[in-house]
Each structure stands twice: as C-alpha cells, then as structure tokens.
Amino acid sequence: MMRHDVAIVGGGCVGLSVAKHLAERTDLDVAVLEKEHHLAAHQSGRNSGVLHPGFNYPPDSKKARFATEGTSRMKEYCAEHGVPCDELGVLVVAKDDAEEERLETLAEQAEANGVEYELLRSEAEIHEHEPYAEGQAALYAPEAASVDSQQYVYALASEVRDEGVDVYTGYEVTRVEETADGYHLATSNGHFEVPYLVNAAGLHADELAHQVGVGEQYQVVPFRGEYYEVRPERAELCQTMIYPTPNPELPFLGVHYTRRTDGKVIVGPNAVLAFGREAYDNTDVDLRDLYETLTYEGFRKLLSSKLMVKVAWDELNKSYRKEKFTEASQRLVPDVRAADLQQSYAGIRAQLVSDDGELVKDPLFVEREDAVHILNAVSPGLTSSLPFGEHIAGKLAEKV
Numbered sequence: 442m443m444r445h446d447v448a449i450v451g452g453g454c455v456g457l458s459v460a461k462h463l464a465e466r467t468d469l470d471v472a473v474l475e476k477e478h479h480l481a482a483h484q485s486g487r488n489s490g491v492l493h494p495g496f497n498y499p500p501d502s503k504k505a506r507f508a509t510e511g512t513s514r515m516k517e518y519c520a521e522h523g524v525p526c527d528e529l530g531v532l533v534v535a536k537d538d539a540e541e542e543r544l545e546t547l548a549e550q551a552e553a554n555g556v557e558y559e560l561l562r563s564e565a566e567i568h569e570h571e572p573y574a575e576g577q578a579a580l581y582a583p584e585a586a587s588v589d590s591q592q593y594v595y596a597l598a599s600e601v602r603d604e605g606v607d608v609y610t611g612y613e614v615t616r617v618e619e620t621a622d623g624y625h626l627a628t629s630n631g632h633f634e635v636p637y638l639v640n641a642a643g644l645h646a647d648e649l650a651h652q653v654g655v656g657e658q659y660q661v662v663p664f665r666g667e668y669y670e671v672r673p674e675r676a677e678l679c680q681t682m683i684y685p686t687p688n689p690e691l692p693f694l695g696v697h698y699t700r701r702t703d704g705k706v707i708v709g710p711n712a713v714l715a716f717g718r719e720a721y722d723n724t725d726v727d728l729r730d731l732y733e734t735l736t737y738e739g740f741r742k743l744l745s746s747k748l749m750v751k752v753a754w755d756e757l758n759k760s761y762r763k764e765k766f767t768e769a770s771q772r773l774v775p776d777v778r779a780a781d782l783q784q785s786y787a788g789i790r791a792q793l794v795s796d797d798g799e800l801v802k803d804p805l806f807v808e809r810e811d812a813v814h815i816l817n818a819v820s821p822g823l824t825s826s827l828p829f830g831e832h833i834a835g836k837l838a839e840k841v
C-alpha cells in the first residue's frame with residue numbers, strides 16, 4: 442500500500458500544473474498517477490499547440506482571465522525551461538459581412554481583456570501578414586504563440602519531480618473508493634491510500650468522478666480532431682497562424698492553419714464523434730465507449746437538433762473524404778490543393794455534455810471536502826494550464 446497526502450490522477454498539463462503549484466505553496470507529499478508509460482499521450486500532446494490570448498472570451502469570464510494570463514505566463518515558462526515557443530501572432534479571418542461583424546465583438550473583447558490586436562480592413566492588409574490567406578477583413582493578435590505542448594508537459598514533470606513530487610507512470614487508476622480518512626485508489630500497479638484527491642483524468646475524468654457519486658449529470662463525449670500537414674515544399678502557404686472567425690455556438694469548429702515550432706504547417710482539426718475515448722484512427726472502435734455514448738440521453742438530446750445533425754454530417758465527410766477536408770481548408774487559403782496535404786496526427790477532445798443535451802463550454806470542476814474533480818478542462822486548456830492549475834491547487838490547499 443502506498444501512502445501520500447494528495448493523489449493527482451492524470452499527468453496531463455492540468456494535473457502536472459496542479460502538482461507544480463501544490464509543491465510550490467505547501468509541504469504536502471504529492472503523487473501524480475498517470476496510466477500511460479509516456480506523458481502527453483492524450484489531449485496535452487495531441488492538440489494544435491496554440492497559445493490563445495483571451496480575445497475569444499467574454500470579459501470577466503474565467504476563460505478570458507485564464508487564457509490571457511496563461512498566454513503570458515506560459516511564454517515566460519517556456520523561455521525559462523527551454524521549451525520551444527514562437528510568438529507568431531494569429532490572423533482571424535472574416536469571409537463575409539456576418540463574420541466581419543463578429544470580428545468587432547472579438548475586438549471589443551480583446552480591448553476589455555487587455556489583449557493586443559489590430560483590425561485589418563482589406564485583403565491587401567491581410568496579405569501583408571499572410572500572402573495566401575483570403576478574406577474581407579481580419580483581426581490580427583500578435584501575442585498568440587505556437588508551443589511544443591509535449592515538451593511543455595515533460596518540462597512540468599521534470600520540475601515537479603525536482604520539487605519532490607512522485608510521478609508514477611504506468612499506473613492506471615481502476616477504482617476509486619471513499620474511506621473514513623479519504624480515498625483508496627486501486628491501480629494497475631498497486632494500491633494507494635490518500636486523504637486528498639485531485640481528479641485530472643481528462644477523457645476519463647467523468648468515469649472516475651461517477652465512481653464516488655460526483656458529476657453524474659455529465660458525461661464526456663469524445664470528439665476526434667484530425668490534422669493534415671502541408672507538404673514542406675508548400676509550407677509558405679502559411680507563415681504564422683490563420684483561423685476562421687469562430688461561431689460562438691460551436692467555438693471548436695473550423696479548420697485552421699498553424700505553423701508549429703518545428704516549422705511544419707498543420708491544418709485542422711475537424712470534430713467528428715470518436716468511436717472510443719482513445720479511438721485516434723477513424724477505423725478504431727471501442728465498443729464499450731461507443732455503447733456508452735450512443736445510449737447517453739445527453740448525447741441523444743444533442744443530436745435532436747437539426748443544426749447538430751448537419752454539423753455531424755459535414756464533419757464526418759471531412760474525416761472520410763479528403764476532398765471535403767481540402768474544400769474546408771480552401772476557405773481560408775484557396776491555393777491549397779489536395780496534393781499539398783498529407784494525413785498527420787489526431788487528438789480527441791473530452792467534450793463534456795450534460796444530461797439535458799448541452800455542450801459544456803466553460804471550465805468546470807466540482808469540489809468535495811477532500812477532493813477536486815476537474816470535469817471540463819476545456820480548450821484553451823493548454824493555454825490556461827498554469828493559472829488554472831494554480832487555481833485548483835489553491836482550492837485544495839484551503840481544504841487541508
């Protein structure tokens with residue numbers, strides 16, 4: 442039996458950030474239990490790697506505060522720890538009048554959240570930043586950056602280990618039970634007893650929370666996001682980062698272009714229902730996960746909207762038909778051709794859905810006397826990970 446003061450389940454950017462801040466501000470004996478043998482195997486290592494300064498989020502929201510503060514803190518962190526991070530700036534492109542109007546809202550939010558921006562009113566101005574992008578207007582945010590998220594996770598892990606945190610990799614928590622003094626955790630590699638628990642298990646956070654009666658009105662519905670890479674000889678098609686104007690109802694939709702820190706240009710992601718929480722290939726099926734999703738009343742209610750059925754169909758097409766993905770990519774950069782795109786990696790979003798069929802769009806955690814369950818570390822969860830982890834560590838420290 443292994444004993445610690447706190448067990449953090451999940452060694453992604455969120456769990457490790459909680460560990461970092463607990464180690465910095467308390468004397469607690471902290472353990473991180475990670476089921477994979479390598480870190481960053483899921484969301485924290487399979488994303489676009491973009492630091493989003495807070496222009497996308499309403500002023501005074503937690504999302505805005507965490508994203509704005511997270512962007513600047515992460516740049517400092519990366520510089521200090523040798524993690525590749527390039528401040529390239531992002532161009533959010535409007536293709537029609539309705540989108541141009543939404544850019545005004547983004548500009549107001551940027552203003553209120555203290556984010557630098559510039560509105561570009563013509564294609565000529567857009568071309569000064571991105572010669573191949575096409576649109577009638579754009580918002581340029583110079584503080585957005587591209588980061589190597591896997592190296593960031595490893596830097597966090599190495600830092601917390603130096604501060605005395607035990608990071609157990611290859612330890613899958615299979616059962617969580619409440620005891621008189623806290624929690625008993627059964628893992629694939631032995632048992633743990635702890636008075637305090639942080640559940641930061643990403644795609645599996647709801648499953649662990651449900652075992653102790655927390656968050657039962659929610660379920661994670663996994664959405665796969667697939668990327669293509671622009672062939673290196675055509676990488677000039679995107680110099681920095683090119684995004685579509687987001688739809689406030691479905692903010693995670695819309696393929697974008699990102700120049701990664703290794704110089705590769707990736708295009709994506711789409712958002713298609715994954716047939717398993719870790720079904721990274723579009724032929725992977727996990728029957729148990731799929732059954733859970735299809736029988737979940739929240740999912741069925743979500744699909745009862747005509748808009749969602751149309752979106753699901755479009756996204757499915759982009760997954761199975763390259764020409765559809767190419768068409769979506771041409772919306773921002775018309776010169777891109779199917780032959781310029783080669784299939785790359787995929788990530789899976791832990792999209793939290795409520796029993797009434799709503800997509801939960803804000804960060805959500807549930808506190809117990811002796812635990813914090815992070816049910817929705819929603820995008821931009823990578824950008825926000827330092828202030829968000831600090832916030833959760835603060836909540837836990839108050840309980841001890």
Ligand SMILES: Cc1cc2nc3c(=O)[nH]c(=O)nc-3n(C[C@H](O)[C@H](O)[C@H](O)COP(=O)(O)OP(=O)(O)OC[C@H]3O[C@@H](n4cnc5c(N)ncnc54)[C@H](O)[C@@H]3O)c2cc1C
Nearest residue numbers: 451453455476485488489491614643666788821822823824
């Ligand atoms: C396609 C995609 C693109 C994105 N792009 C961006 C972006 O550009 N910018 C941005 O800011 N955010 C982005 N995000 C969001 C961001 O990646 C996530 O919000 C963030 O990584 C969440 O981190 P996490 O630590 O909560 O989850 P994870 O990284 O998923 O970590 C959870 C960990 O828990 C472990 N675990 C699960 N169950 C158990 C168990 N039972 N026992 C032990 N360990 C367990 C898992 O193995 C995993 O390592 C994107 C996400 C996706 C999917």
